[in-house]
Amino acid sequence: MILIDTSAWIEFLRATGSPTDRSVVAVAGADRYAITDPIAAELLAGATGAEQARRVRAIIDSGRFFPVRPLFDYEVAADLYRECRRSGATPRSLADCLIAAVAIGNDLEVLAVDRDLEVIARHSPLRLTRV
Numbered sequence: 001m002i003l004i005d006t007s008a009w010i011e012f013l014r015a016t017g018s019p020t021d022r023s024v025v026a027v028a029g030a031d032r033y034a035i036t037d038p039i040a041a042e043l044l045a046g047a048t049g050a051e052q053a054r055r056v057r058a059i060i061d062s063g064r065f066f067p068v069r070p071l072f073d074y075e076v077a078a079d080l081y082r083e084c085r086r087s088g089a090t091p092r093s094l095a096d097c098l099i100a101a102v103a104i105g106n107d108l109e110v111l112a113v114d115r116d117l118e119v120i121a122r123h124s125p126l127r128l129t130r131v
Contacts, residue, residue: 001064002027002129003034003103005112006042009059013052019131020113027111028059035063036102038095066106068098076101084123091116100126 004024012024027033040060047053068074077097084091091097096116103110104125110117111129121128 001032001034001106001108003036003066003099003106003108003110004028004039004063005099005110005114005117006039006046007114007117008111009039009043010046011113013055020111023111023129023131028062031062033063034066034106034108035060036066036099037068038098038102040065042095066102066108068102069105073098073101073105076105080120080124080126084119087123089119089123091119096120100124103127 004027008020008024011018011021012028015021043056043060044053047056077094077100080097080100081091081094093116096114097120099110100117100120102108109127109129111131117126117128120126
């Protein structure tokens with residue numbers, strides 16, 4: 001199961017034809033993708049109109065949902081943030097730390113084109129799918 005990050009969904013929604021876009025098509029087409037609360041919120045907030053909002057809602061509804069576990073995932077996200085900061089590479093987004101916490105806790109790979117997730121992966125057990 002692969003957790004598709006917002007950054008990869010954006011490539012897909014823009015139909016960039018990039019390797020990431022093609023990877024999203026392959027993973028989503030095989031119905032083996034995961035989604036979590038922060039990604040759903042970011043996708044819904046970024047919809048540019050009613051049609052794209054419907055498309056985003058279909059994406060969210062079709063994936064396997066892994067909810068954030070309050071407090072537990074928050075603590076893991078904070079630990080990830082502190083570990084990266086201690087190593088000299090502070091993530092810019094706490095939301096990415098929360099996404100990483102959900103992925104790690106559920107043994108999910110993450111498909112992303114995101115600098116913060118790359119930083120987190122260097123300092124944690126987070127597994128990123130390379131494209």
